Amino acid sequence: xxxxxxSPGTLSLSPGERATLSCRASQSVSSSHLAWYQQKPGQxxxxxxYGASSRATGISDRFSGSGSGTDFTLSISRLEPEDFxxxxxxxxxxxxxxxxxxxxxxxxK
Amino acid sequence: QVQLQESGPGLVKPSQTLSLxxxxxxxxxxxxGYYWSWIRQHPGKGLEWIGxxxxxxxxxxxxxxxxxxxxxxxxxxxxFSLKLSSVTAADTAVYYCARQTGYYYYAMDVWGQGTTVTxxx
Numbered sequence: 349x350x351x352x353x354x355s356p357g358t359l360s361l362s363p364g365e366r367a368t369l370s371c372r373a374s375q376s377v378s379s380s381h382l383a384w385y386q387q388k389p390g391q392x393x394x395x396x397x398y399g400a401s402s403r404a405t406g407i408s409d410r411f412s413g414s415g416s417g418t419d420f421t422l423s424i425s426r427l428e429p430e431d432f433x434x435x436x437x438x439x440x441x442x443x444x445x446x447x448x449x450x451x452x453x454x455x456x457k
Numbered sequence: 458q459v460q461l462q463e464s465g466p467g468l469v470k471p472s473q474t475l476s477l478x479x480x481x482x483x484x485x486x487x488x489x490g491y492y493w494s495w496i497r498q499h500p501g502k503g504l505e506w507i508g509x510x511x512x513x514x515x516x517x518x519x520x521x522x523x524x525x526x527x528x529x530x531x532x533x534x535x536x537f538s539l540k541l542s543s544v545t546a547a548d549t550a551v552y553y554c555a556r557q558t559g560y561y562y563y564a565m566d567v568w569g570q571g572t573t574v575t576x577x578x
Contacts, residue, residue, distance in 0.1 A: 383564040385504075392553055392571050393504065398564035436504055440563035445517050446494070446506035 350374055352437055352449035360457040367424040369452045371437030376417045381440040384413055384422045387451075388433045396435075397422060424454075432456050459483035461554050461569035469548075469576050475541040479554030479569055486535050487512050492557040493537040494565060495528060497550040505550075510537055511559055544576045 351374040361367055371382070379400035385393040395404040397413035400420055410425045424431055437449040465477035479493070486493055494509040508518035510528045518526050527540045541548060551573050555565040 380561055381563050383562070385565070387504075392568040393565075394568065395564055395566045398558075398562045398566075402562075404564075404566065438504075438565070440557075445519060446496075446509070446557075446563075448496075448504040448506060451503045 350377060350439055350441060350444050350447050352439060352447055354435075354437060354449040354452045356452060357450070358453045358455060360455055361427055362457045363427050363429055365427050367422075367427055367431070367454055369422040369424075369435055369454075371415075371420040371422070371449050373418045373420075373439060377439050377441070379416050379420075382413075382415070382420055383438045383440075385436045385438060386431075386433050387436065388430075393436065427454070429456075459556060459567045461556065461567055463552060463554050463569045463572040465572060465574070467573055467575060469544055469574060470578050471545055471576055472543055475539070475544050475548060475574055475576070477539045477552055477554075477572065477574070478536050479538070481535045481537070481556070485532065486530055486537055487532050489513075490559055492559045492563075493528075493530065494555045494557045495539045496553045496555060496565075498553070498571075499547075499550045507539065507541075507552075509557060546576050548574070549576045550574060 353372045355370045382400040384397040387393040401413045434451045436451045460482040492509040495507040525542045530537045551571045553571045554569045556567040557565045
């Protein structure tokens, strides 16, 4: 079973700052199967990044994903007020199914 | 434009079966390129994948609920459904349905708005 760990649990930043979120897998995983989601209060999650680094349709280029193996990163270059939310990484494998990380909350400092 | 909408009772009694339906507007659930998934979120907590079904009716469930869960598909209504038996208060959550690409990336690109289910007598 693959376990995803996200850090930090909470990231307190100001608008305009850069955010760097980490997702670590318990074993090496395929980058193609690693995605990131954003969830705002009272809303369903929305796909941000798929294949570790490809932005989903309509997603701002302020969002970027990178990584391979066990370590993946979501970066937000300049935080806008609408970016303060919870971010989840997710992995799929044919043997374990779908796994979500516990999430990182980005809140306003 | 693809849209997903969950429906079902908001209140279920303990030991009973939770039943939810996700209606898909847009592409047919028969489309071989997608898995149709259920995810839940306990109050104030993270996301928990429940399981998915593909166009052929093949299913894959989270081991944590596998003994109690069933996902089915109704191509005539373009819907897929979730049944979770023997519910307890621990099954109280917001339940989401989602479309997951069934090849290469396997990301969930379209989500329903979610429906809150409370288990209480």
